[in-house]
Amino acid sequence: MRSPYLLFLGDAALVGQDKMAAGILQWRPEHCVAQYRLPGCRADLGLPDMTPAEAVAAGAGTMIVGVVNVGGFIPDSWVAPIIGALEAGLDVAAGMHQRLADLPAVADTAKRHGRTIYDVRQPTRAFAPGNGEKRSGKRLLTVGTDCAVGKKYTALAIEKSMRARGIDADFRATGQTGLLIAGRGVAIDAVVADFISGAAEWLSPAAAADHWDIIEGQGSLAHPAYAGVTLGLMHGSQPDALVICHEPTRTRMLGLNYDVPELGALTEMCLAAARLTNPAVRAVGVSLNTAKMAESDVAPLVRDIEERTGLPCCDPIRHGADRIVDALLRTSW
Amino acid sequence: MRSPYLLFLGDAALVGQDKMAAGILQWRPEHCVAQYRLPGCRADLGLPDMTPAEAVAAGAGTMIVGVVNVGGFIPDSWVAPIIGALEAGLDVAAGMHQRLADLPAVADTAKRHGRTIYDVRQPTRAFAPGNGEKRSGKRLLTVGTDCAVGKKYTALAIEKSMRARGIDADFRATGQTGLLIAGRGVAIDAVVADFISGAAEWLSPAAAADHWDIIEGQGSLAHPAYAGVTLGLMHGSQPDALVICHEPTRTRMLGLNYDVPELGALTEMCLAAARLTNPAVRAVGVSLNTAKMAESDVAPLVRDIEERTGLPCCDPIRHGADRIVDALLRTSW
Numbered sequence: 006m007r008s009p010y011l012l013f014l015g016d017a018a019l020v021g022q023d024k025m026a027a028g029i030l031q032w033r034p035e036h037c038v039a040q041y042r043l044p045g046c047r048a049d050l051g052l053p054d055m056t057p058a059e060a061v062a063a064g065a066g067t068m069i070v071g072v073v074n075v076g077g078f079i080p081d082s083w084v085a086p087i088i089g090a091l092e093a094g095l096d097v098a099a100g101m102h103q104r105l106a107d108l109p110a111v112a113d114t115a116k117r118h119g120r121t122i123y124d125v126r127q128p129t130r131a132f133a134p135g136n137g138e139k140r141s142g143k144r145l146l147t148v149g150t151d152c153a154v155g156k157k158y159t160a161l162a163i164e165k166s167m168r169a170r171g172i173d174a175d176f177r178a179t180g181q182t183g184l185l186i187a188g189r190g191v192a193i194d195a196v197v198a199d200f201i202s203g204a205a206e207w208l209s210p211a212a213a214a215d216h217w218d219i220i221e222g223q224g225s226l227a228h229p230a231y232a233g234v235t236l237g238l239m240h241g242s243q244p245d246a247l248v249i250c251h252e253p254t255r256t257r258m259l260g261l262n263y264d265v266p267e268l269g270a271l272t273e274m275c276l277a278a279a280r281l282t283n284p285a286v287r288a289v290g291v292s293l294n295t296a297k298m299a300e301s302d303v304a305p306l307v308r309d310i311e312e313r314t315g316l317p318c319c320d321p322i323r324h325g326a327d328r329i330v331d332a333l334l335r336t337s338w
Numbered sequence: 339m340r341s342p343y344l345l346f347l348g349d350a351a352l353v354g355q356d357k358m359a360a361g362i363l364q365w366r367p368e369h370c371v372a373q374y375r376l377p378g379c380r381a382d383l384g385l386p387d388m389t390p391a392e393a394v395a396a397g398a399g400t401m402i403v404g405v406v407n408v409g410g411f412i413p414d415s416w417v418a419p420i421i422g423a424l425e426a427g428l429d430v431a432a433g434m435h436q437r438l439a440d441l442p443a444v445a446d447t448a449k450r451h452g453r454t455i456y457d458v459r460q461p462t463r464a465f466a467p468g469n470g471e472k473r474s475g476k477r478l479l480t481v482g483t484d485c486a487v488g489k490k491y492t493a494l495a496i497e498k499s500m501r502a503r504g505i506d507a508d509f510r511a512t513g514q515t516g517l518l519i520a521g522r523g524v525a526i527d528a529v530v531a532d533f534i535s536g537a538a539e540w541l542s543p544a545a546a547a548d549h550w551d552i553i554e555g556q557g558s559l560a561h562p563a564y565a566g567v568t569l570g571l572m573h574g575s576q577p578d579a580l581v582i583c584h585e586p587t588r589t590r591m592l593g594l595n596y597d598v599p600e601l602g603a604l605t606e607m608c609l610a611a612a613r614l615t616n617p618a619v620r621a622v623g624v625s626l627n628t629a630k631m632a633e634s635d636v637a638p639l640v641r642d643i644e645e646r647t648g649l650p651c652c653d654p655i656r657h658g659a660d661r662i663v664d665a666l667l668r669t670s671w
Contacts, residue, residue, distance in 0.1 A: 137562030229470030233570025
């Protein structure tokens with residue numbers, strides 16, 4: 006994909022809808038030149054606002070549709086801006102369930118102008134069902150009390166901390182944003198249901214005994230829509246270590262009439278489920294997304310959670326993930 | 339689909355590989371005219387063996403590929419027989435992940451001869467993610483200790499028993515065989531992972547308060563490859579009642595290095611998971627597949643399981659499902 010990127014935020018009106026663009030900006034800031042917002046958009050990444058033509062003049066090569074919505078469809082209101090970007094000279098990448106390539110007006114425009122469209126969520130290969138056989142190497146999986154609580158950030162921060170110590174570690178992307186950051190992986194929620202575990206087994210193959218795969222979790226075992234994806238990913242990943250991700254100010258799950266589960270209960274639920282394919286699995290840390298908390302409230306909460314759970318706790322954005330990696334390295338595996 | 343059917347058993351060499359054909363024969367015997375076996379086939383449904391030409395002469399309208407394999411692909415050895423069936427004048431139906439329509443030689447032959455091919459496992463509509471909202475009406479879901487333990491048979495037998503009493507009940511098919519028996523439903527394992535629960539919510543919509551949907555379960559919560567499908571189906575189904583299906587002579591899961599879970603442990607695991615979307619869920623019966631047991635061993639085992647679990651127990655093929663339905667009707671819902 007031709008960088009740098011123009012990040013399209015559409016008409017994102019809800020908290021977290023810009024999480025794909027925000028993730029790319031956080032982990033690949035050197036590739037992000039501007040944002041492109043439609044009227045009514047409430048999201049703001051702090052990048053310069055540009056139209057596609059202005060972004061091309063500023064050197065942009067690709068517009069990334071950086072907004073997510075439930076169901077992964079492309080609203081009618083995005084079609085004209087996407088066509089405009091192609092006409093202005095940009096390639097366009099999206100991570101929706103619905104394919105850009107399936108929109109005739111978009112596909113025709115791309116063809117006419119010699120532009121490329123990337124539907125990064127679509128699996129590009131076939132998978133086999135899982136077999137549950139033990140693989141060599143070590144695996145860490147991030148799990149969460151809800152969607153959008155920091156599972157990807159946590160995995161990326163742990164990879165960064167491990168690599169800084171010379172540990173052979175690989176972030177394994179399982180969602181569209183992670184894929185765009187890492188340049189590889191599989192959008193596990195877009196795989197046919199029968200092959201969730203098989204795709205997860207493929208994603209983190211047998212490796213050297215001291216190699217760590219740091220696998221981006223998806224959804225939550227307590228989520229009424231996505232727990233099946235979470236469980237299949239967990240079984241295929243056969244994690245040795247779990248890190249529990251949590252957004253402390255959230256009491257209800259995003260967009261649902263369901264309470265966010267209690268941290269301890271969710272941890273036990275995850276350990277019980279993960280034991281099926283790895284009886285030795287352990288919880289090794291709690292990762293908080295404290296973006297909405299006052300600075301002064303964070304340290305007391307972290308201390309409280311460490312006391313209650315006996316696990317190291319940190320916010321990977323505020324603190325990095327060294328505290329969790331330190332504890333993990335003191336453990337014998 | 340034009341009946342009656344020629345049931346294609348291919349070169350099925352493993353126990354249970356003919357389960358699709360066997361299920362159609364069990365529940366729709368009036369539609370099954372013959373079986374078609376390749377050299378090396380060990381399955382035998384007890385139907386007359388016929389070639390496609392002989393089956394056409396006997397009145398057959400459609401050949402159903404009645405064999406299943408792990409991964410749902412179409413082996414090379416089936417392609418010539420499928421083409422031969424089309425050339426002989428039969429339509430062909432299959433329930434694999436791989437589509438007949440994607441095999442150029444098969445698609446071309448069908449077109450040339452004006453025959454129809456049915457890929458019944460492919461979803462024919464888009465689904466939304468689940469929302470977990472409570473729906474009116476009652477729902478029963480069959481769950482199992484492994485694949486191929488009788489979840490579909492149990493659901494069909496319960497529907498039959500309920501309807502015989504004048505209860506408004508509908509079997510809800512979630513697999514390719516159930517689809518061919520019921521003529522409707524959704525092959526839940528072929529749905530994109532993000533939409534498993536949403537597809538299950540669509541499958542059993544809000545209904546009258548005394549209406550029962552009897553939902554065919556898939557896989558097992560204890561299955562390392564398919565538990566994600568099982569859990570998503572369970573959450574979307576929000577069952578009021580679970581029936582636990584079990585094959586008592588099986589100690590290892592089919593094709594895996596995993597033990598079959600203990601009946602009580604599996605029941606607790608299922609109840610705990612199902613409570614997320616229906617806190618009032620109850621286990622209402624145990625359904626055994628005793629096909630491999632001596633007749634004289636069945637009654638003592640049934641008594642033993644009833645004593646241990648406190649639930650009514652029966653084999654839906656040997657006994658029907660009246661015993662479970664009787665107990666269910668004595669319960670207030």
